[in-house]
Amino acid sequence: MEALRAALREAVAARMVxxxxxxxxxxxxxxxxxxxxxxxxxxxxxxxxxxxxxxxxLVNLAKNDPQRDQASQLAAKDAAPILGRLRYSDSETDAARHAIQSHSFSAGIEPKSSEARILQDADRLDAIGAIGIARTFAVAGALKLALYDPQDPFAERRPLNDRLWALDHWPVKLFRLPQTMKTKTGRDIARARVAEMRRFAESLAVEIGTDLPDTWR
Known part of the structure; x- marks a missing residue:
């Protein structure tokens, strides 16, 4: 498996944006x-x-790209010849392609296999917890978003808008991810990771001189 993993890493490194x-x-x-x-x-x-x-x-489109909901299907299409070169059978390739197609939140495709459910959960787990905190603000920098609204950091008096303020993305999407997990293990890990993000929000509130609303706890 390690040799196959190395070959896959090499293949994707040559293609991945x-x-x-x-x-x-x-x-x-x-x-x-x-x-x-x-x-x-x-x-x-x-x-x-x-x-x-x-x-x-394998096909990665920016969060603000109008074709983002098609990225996983494009990735599945491009994955097929790579899997073939690595001697995956037709049935294995079809199974991998389904897992790729259904992993994406924006694609809205229900995972029908164990592999698809596990990959979807595993990918979503990488959006939360300590790494999720880092990714939120890395993406915000790339999109030139403000970290938070200085007048109302936790959206107590305004609608949430994660197209303007990075921190809003947490209640808009990330805090909801545990309920979307398809495996019990995924849900358990997700709950722990979201709890870590809520603790970070408490520390942030102290540092910027405000109180954290109960809805964020």
């Missing part, structure tokens, strides 16, 4: 999450899961 949130380190973290989840869930095909993990962001 990277950003601070979607690079080889992201793929390695998602694979680590997959391994953690797979220990406790229905036995997946690990070759399929490995291939899908390292090729799931």
């Amino acid at each position: 990277t950003d601070a949130a979607h690079d080889l380190a992201h793929l390695d973290r998602v694979w680590a999450n997959c391994l953690d989840i797979a220990k406790h869930e229905a036995a997946p095909n690990m070759r399929v899961l490995l291939g899908a993990t390292y090729l799931h962001d």
Whole structure:
């Protein structure tokens, strides 16, 4: 498996358009999450899961790209010849392609296999917790967003808007991710990671001289 993993990393490094949130380190973290989840869930095909993990962001479009909801389907299409060169069978390739297609939040495709459910959860886990905090502000920098609204940091008197303020993305999407997890293990890890983000929000509130609303706790 390590030789196959190295070959997949090499293939994706030659193709992947990277950003601070979607690079080889992201793929390695998602694979680590997959391994953690797979220990406790229905036995997946690990070759399929490995291939899908390292090729799931082969086509990566910016969050503000109008075609972003198509990225996972484009990635699945481009993954097929790579998997073929690495001697995946037709059935393994089809299974990996489905996992790639359904991993994306914006695609809205329901994962129908163990591998697809695990990959979706593993990828979403990388958006929360300590790494999720870092990714939020890295992406905000790339999109030239303000970190938070200085007049109302926690949106107590205004609608949430994560197209203007990075911190708003947490209640808009990230705090909701535990409820979207398809595996029990994924849900358990997600709850712990969101709790870590809420603790960060408490510290942030102190440092900027305000109180954290109960809705953020």
